[in-house]
Amino acid sequence: MTRRSGRLHKRSENAPIQKGKITKQSNRKKAQPLSKLQCEKNQLVLEGVARPCILIETPEKGLSEVCDDPSYVNLISRDVCVQPSPLPLLSWGSPEDVWEKMVGKEQKYTHSKSFMQKHPRIQPKMRSILMDWLLEVSEVYTLHRQTFYLAQDYFDRFMLTQDDTEKGRLQLIGITCLFIASKMEEIYPPKLAEFAYVTDGACLEDHILQMELIILKALNWNLCPETAVSWLKLYIQMASMNDNSDLLDPQFPQDVYAQATRLLDLCILNINSLDFQYRVLAASVLCHFIQYEMVEKVSGLSWDVIEPCVDWMAPFVETVARCGTVELKDFVKIKPDDRHNIQTHTDYMSMLEEADQREFESQFLTPPNSTEKSATH
Structure with a gap:
């Protein structure tokens, strides 16, 4: 969801939202958080994310009944259409319809x-x-x-x-x-x-x-993709929402978002980031900041889908962790509550070279399997 569409949605009257609760977690199971972000305020966990009823799979000719926009009928794969929406209740639209159209853009706006x-x-x-x-x-x-x-x-x-x-x-x-x-x-x-x-x-x-x-x-004037950063912002927002909060009202800590976006910025510079869908890339970034169970709730993605991207991202995570915590910058004519949304730049090329070197070294540190060992004798 873009900033402009968000402003249009905010004109409507707020409706009750599924209640949620933020609790703190001290450790993770699937991925280790960045060492500089182990403080409690950066451990975001949400309970009670709305899980609407699962859409029923239909024959191909009846697919338009599930995905009401005809332009998406041939674009959204069958497993996407039956995927439940993790979005909370919305005052300005159906969570199922909004989710279908967002995920459908991953099929329409292809990159490689x-x-x-x-x-x-x-x-x-x-x-x-x-x-x-x-x-x-x-x-x-x-x-x-x-x-x-x-x-x-x-x-x-x-x-x-x-x-x-x-x-x-x-x-x-x-x-x-x-x-x-x-x-x-x-x-x-x-x-x-x-x-x-x-x-x-x-x-x-x-x-x-x-x-x-x-x-x-x-581009055939197709200019409205769901970008990697828009997915990341949505995930962090959903993970941070509390009782009666609105999806369009920012709830997440700015410093956590800034740290996550720096990791995403570094990853997007690497051509291999295009191997993954934007929503998978964003979910993999978030896995290093909150518990995976929460990432699964807010993204609707299973660990089998995210794991390859998380493994690929490991050298970038180590590089970002070595650089320390991001300090939010102040900009002229930019309000303090919007400064985290302003794109920043650092010495990304040096960081990218370091990450590439880490990835190169890890390939030689991986021990050979038993068959390879026996073949050398």
Whole structure:
């Protein structure tokens, strides 16, 4: 759910919400929390998350009766349609319908690292450098986190539609994606001249406008995905809600959210993050901050689905833990209760190199199995 849709929903009158209770937990079973976040205030647990009745599986031609939006009939897999919604009661819509449409976007807005095969002149590190630069630009112009993640999604999906792109065009594509995303998400987006200025003359305003049309047509004007950060924010919000709280009223600690988003930022720079759905990536991040049982409740994902992503994320978790706790930044003209939503930047490229080195070393520290040992003698 985007900020703009949230503001529209808030106009309606609040309805009673399923009662919940926050308790504190001291340890975890599936994944260890970050060492810097072991204090009690960062251990969020929710009891009593609403579990609406399970939708009944129907024949293919009757699928539209379950997923009422015809555009999703052929996009949502059968197991998704029967999945119960973990959302609490909503005053502005049906939890089941909202959940179906959110999960359905994972099928509609596809992303994959396979686009690298279509661009032989582009290396994975070039994407990492570009995303890191977009993070920095987002902080300079005090753009929201959702704006950056929209731009990242636009870029990756656009590259899937192209062939043999020159590496010299990556900056133009990236800044244009951020330009489009800012117009989608920001109330007062930066002007076109500001986006051209930040490229230091490499991209002219006319070039950005021309690329904007190319990207919009390639994406078929599908510009409203559920990003990884929007899933993460939803999960943390649901895990933090207490009695009679509203889903659209922030309940989570800002420092926990900032720490979780730094881990997500680091992961998204790696091309292999595109192997996972955004909701799986967000749930895996959250597994390192709250108990897995709570992650399962708020995400509706089983451990079998999350575990591969959690294992892949281990080097990134160690790297972030070594860097310590995130300090919230103050921004001019940004209210204190919204500063956690502003995208920030740090030395992500050095952190990414460290995480890659940890992953490389772990491959050699893993002992061989018994058959491999016997074969060497």
